[in-house]
Amino acid sequence: MRIRRSFGEISFHTLNYAFFILFTFLCVFPFYYLFINTISSNDLSARGLVTWYPKEIHFENYVQILKIKGLSQAAFISVARTVIGTAATVLCSAFLGYLFTKKKMWARSFWYRFMVVTMYFNAGIIPWFVIMMKLNMTNNFLAYILPTIVSPFFIILAKTFIESIPEVLQESAEIDGAGTLTVFWRIILPLIKPIAATIAIFAAVTQWNSFIDTVFLMTDQTYYTLQFVLYKYLNESNSLAAIIRSGGTANIDLSKMQTATSVRTTVSMIVVIPIMLVYPFFQRFFVKGIMIGAVKG
Amino acid sequence: MEPVTREELKPARSGGILSERYRLFLYALPFLVLVFLFSYLPLYGWIYSLYNYRPGFKLSDTPFVGLQWFRSIFANPTQTAEVGRVMKNTIAMSSLGILTSVLPVAFAILLSEIKAMRFKKTVQILTTLPNFISWVLVYAIAFALFNVDNGLINKIMIGLGLQERGINYLATDNHTWLSMILWNTWKGLGWGAIMYIAAITSIDQELYDAAKVDGAGRFRMIWNITIPGIMPTYFVLLMLQIANFINNGMEQYFVFQNPINKDHIEVLDLYVYNAGMLGTNFSFATAVSMLKSLISIGLLLFANKLSKWVRGESII
Numbered sequence: 001m002r003i004r005r006s007f008g009e010i011s012f013h014t015l016n017y018a019f020f021i022l023f024t025f026l027c028v029f030p031f032y033y034l035f036i037n038t039i040s041s042n043d044l045s046a047r048g049l050v051t052w053y054p055k056e057i058h059f060e061n062y063v064q065i066l067k068i069k070g071l072s073q074a075a076f077i078s079v080a081r082t083v084i085g086t087a088a089t090v091l092c093s094a095f096l097g098y099l100f101t102k103k104k105m106w107a108r109s110f111w112y113r114f115m116v117v118t119m120y121f122n123a124g125i126i127p128w129f130v131i132m133m134k135l136n137m138t139n140n141f142l143a144y145i146l147p148t149i150v151s152p153f154f155i156i157l158a159k160t161f162i163e164s165i166p167e168v169l170q171e172s173a174e175i176d177g178a179g180t181l182t183v184f185w186r187i188i189l190p191l192i193k194p195i196a197a198t199i200a201i202f203a204a205v206t207q208w209n210s211f212i213d214t215v216f217l218m219t220d221q222t223y224y225t226l227q228f229v230l231y232k233y234l235n236e237s238n239s240l241a242a243i244i245r246s247g248g249t250a251n252i253d254l255s256k257m258q259t260a261t262s263v264r265t266t267v268s269m270i271v272v273i274p275i276m277l278v279y280p281f282f283q284r285f286f287v288k289g290i291m292i293g294a295v296k297g
Numbered sequence: 298m299e300p301v302t303r304e305e306l307k308p309a310r311s312g313g314i315l316s317e318r319y320r321l322f323l324y325a326l327p328f329l330v331l332v333f334l335f336s337y338l339p340l341y342g343w344i345y346s347l348y349n350y351r352p353g354f355k356l357s358d359t360p361f362v363g364l365q366w367f368r369s370i371f372a373n374p375t376q377t378a379e380v381g382r383v384m385k386n387t388i389a390m391s392s393l394g395i396l397t398s399v400l401p402v403a404f405a406i407l408l409s410e411i412k413a414m415r416f417k418k419t420v421q422i423l424t425t426l427p428n429f430i431s432w433v434l435v436y437a438i439a440f441a442l443f444n445v446d447n448g449l450i451n452k453i454m455i456g457l458g459l460q461e462r463g464i465n466y467l468a469t470d471n472h473t474w475l476s477m478i479l480w481n482t483w484k485g486l487g488w489g490a491i492m493y494i495a496a497i498t499s500i501d502q503e504l505y506d507a508a509k510v511d512g513a514g515r516f517r518m519i520w521n522i523t524i525p526g527i528m529p530t531y532f533v534l535l536m537l538q539i540a541n542f543i544n545n546g547m548e549q550y551f552v553f554q555n556p557i558n559k560d561h562i563e564v565l566d567l568y569v570y571n572a573g574m575l576g577t578n579f580s581f582a583t584a585v586s587m588l589k590s591l592i593s594i595g596l597l598l599f600a601n602k603l604s605k606w607v608r609g610e611s612i613i
Contacts, residue, residue: 012515016407020416024423027487030438031426033449037441048447096328105321111329118336120613121594124586125547125566126573127342135334147335150328180321209431212548216574227433231552234433234440261447268437275429280422286429287491 031272034265038062041255042262060256061266068263070221071229075270078226081144082207089203090196092149097158098188102180119152129216139220144213148206154199161195162188198285201278208274230267233260240264346584351577366584380585382560383568386474390564391542393478398538400482401489402531406523408490409497410515421494424487435484436552443467467553473561477549492534493527500526529608536612540600544593565589 037045041056049055066072099105100112122128137143165188173183189196214228224232233240240260279286315323346366348359369376411417427435442449445465454460504522513521547566554562563571565585573582597613604612 012410016410017416019407020411020420023486024420026483027424027427030442034438034441046447048449048452051449051452092328096325099321099325102321104317105325106318107322111322111325114329115332118332120597122336122590123339123342124583124590125569126579126583126586127345128339129574130342130345130583131334131339135338146331150331150335180317180324205429209429209434211431211433212551215551227431230437231433234437264437265441268434268441271434271437272430276426279426279429283422283425286425287495 034268037265038269042259043254046259046261056255061262065266074224074226074229082204085145085148085207086200086204088149090200093154093158093199096155098162098184100159101162116152138217143217157195161192165191198288201282201285226271233264343587345580346587350580366581383563387543387564389474390545395538402493404490405493427484428488432548432552468555468557470558470561473558492530496527496530536600536604540597542596
């Protein structure tokens, strides 16, 4: 009896561990595969001969790739929208979250609902596009920033957090003559760092990963993001070949000459590396964010 | 140091030209304007569905056609067939999404049975990573693994003698729905389980101890304690999924679409994009887009009612 039960136990645990090892492998291996292809001989990787481990290691691709026309510009746009967009979203969420805790505000609950309700409807993509066009948001860097500044979900997070701060702190500052803006800047902002970090990390990942807005709004290459350029490289092998030829890599040996595969894998790595660097350290912020959100509903 | 004047010692007054009520509102105003511009103003774009609009023309120069586009969805056989096909894809993807919504639950329960903390943490971090990459990158991975020229899977299959030559797995319309739901699961399973893992941790440990004393085995405890414990979380997420039944987004389908799999991959949003932005049928696309928005608001209210009725709590 005892033996049979422990046999069941052992096989359950073995299967369970096996499942998680397999699924974790499936989640990690694609990234590893892309990476070993970027640092192997370009000739071998183009022929699909780099499978389990890197061959003839070199790091030329990461240097060469930035010389491709348009790619460094796209990297610049991606970084700019992530940095500016994140800063703007965090500040706005904190500020509006703070203002909406002020019971004295004129028609406060109406305006709060006016904002929150936008989480639950949208006009549809075509009407949205028409209005973006009318607002001059096509081929305009601001289109990456302005629509993302006010994000109801983040404002709710900030508001809930600020409400948990003892009001005495604000009141004593107000008695000392500090105005709303001073209280916000000097008292509130320093106190809400934990929730600000959560918002920042979510906003940054969203900005970095944004793709569809470029598809709709940008026809001018100046405003292409890394995500969009990567998409183009994956789909347009002809234009990719032209880009590679224009790179003028004639005097480099075959193992380091850029190929469609090397360009695609290297750009993919450039897009994913920031996420990989940031993610493990900030995982708890992600988890916290989704939990607070869930409680709030 | 400057001497402190009488004025500065006075408490802040709510007076001045504006009372504090309106001053607070004015601080918020610029942001409320942004909300209006980017969330409310697009509703005005709905009037394009009443015209025969061509991009590049002024709206007033294009003919007013009334409800013609709405009628044509049901009256024009070609368009009825098109919309029917797209609705079928949309419903299929959402239904598969609802069917697979039990996978994160299973994932969380199985992971909670593992007692090696380090292993558990590592699994959690590594399996949630795919959730934070873009769909473009998922497609880049799909491309690297499945493309016809040098894709890993083709190389392995040929190496094992299971295939004679490369197969273009991406440009095929076989199993399009299945492959979409698989990529979806690959990306979202680990992250989807996070909420349930937290719900399991918050279950009272004494319940398990008591059950053990009563001689309950592992599966009994899962069935009688763990599953009832995470049911509320599952229910809320299920309601949200029902509310978003026709909003399956377009990014995933946009990056994976090609002329060959178009018939089965075009969900509503993607169809609206293809018809309105790439095709010439701008006003028709607006009409479809508008109907979709109305239906999804209806679904949200329905899910909310259902939630109130079943659990006495609303989801919005």
